[in-house]
Amino acid sequence: MLRPGDHELALDAWVLAFGAVGLATLVDATRSALPGPDRSPLDPSASTPEPAPLQVPELARVERIVALAQESAFDVHYRLRPLLREIAEHRLSTRRGIDLDTGADEAREALGESLWELVRPERERPSYHFASGLSLPELRATVEALEAV
Numbered sequence: 350m351l352r353p354g355d356h357e358l359a360l361d362a363w364v365l366a367f368g369a370v371g372l373a374t375l376v377d378a379t380r381s382a383l384p385g386p387d388r389s390p391l392d393p394s395a396s397t398p399e400p401a402p403l404q405v406p407e408l409a410r411v412e413r414i415v416a417l418a419q420e421s422a423f424d425v426h427y428r429l430r431p432l433l434r435e436i437a438e439h440r441l442s443t444r445r446g447i448d449l450d451t452g453a454d455e456a457r458e459a460l461g462e463s464l465w466e467l468v469r470p471e472r473e474r475p476s477y478h479f480a481s482g483l484s485l486p487e488l489r490a491t492v493e494a495l496e497a498v
Contacts, residue, residue: 414429418482418483418488419483419488420482421478421480421481423478423479426475434449434468436495437449437456437468445498449470450470453469459498460494460495460498463490463494464491464494464495
């Protein structure tokens with residue numbers, strides 16, 4: 350039984366219990382009214398990063414070479430030129446029976462003047478490495494010339 354004066358303590362306990370139930374009801378109503386993820390942002394499975402799209406390493410390397418070749422003559426000569434020579438050599442030998450190094454006249458005619466200037470065997474390195482590289486239209490013309498072989 351309650352002793353005299355304990356009714357204040359009982360009243361405080363009832364108010365605290367009703368307040369807790371009311372607060373829980375208010376939180377639940379707010380949560381259901383607002384759109385949002387079902388999971389907590391602190392949930393480890395919610396923070397799992399999306400996997401990066403699969404990229405072919407060789408394609409990424411070629412993309413870097415082309416991007417660098419737009420910036421400087423150094424990158425055109427030392428990065429893009431070997432790649433272009435490799436492609437031109439393969440295409441000339443398999444499709445036309447021309448060797449890039451020994452059949453200079455035939456190769457020049459098959460490749461076109463602008464591509465030939467990039468891949469010719471005796472091409473000298475640029476005197477100023479920081480000179481501008483190839484523009485996008487020049488790169489496009491180079492690729493089109495390679496595709497035409």
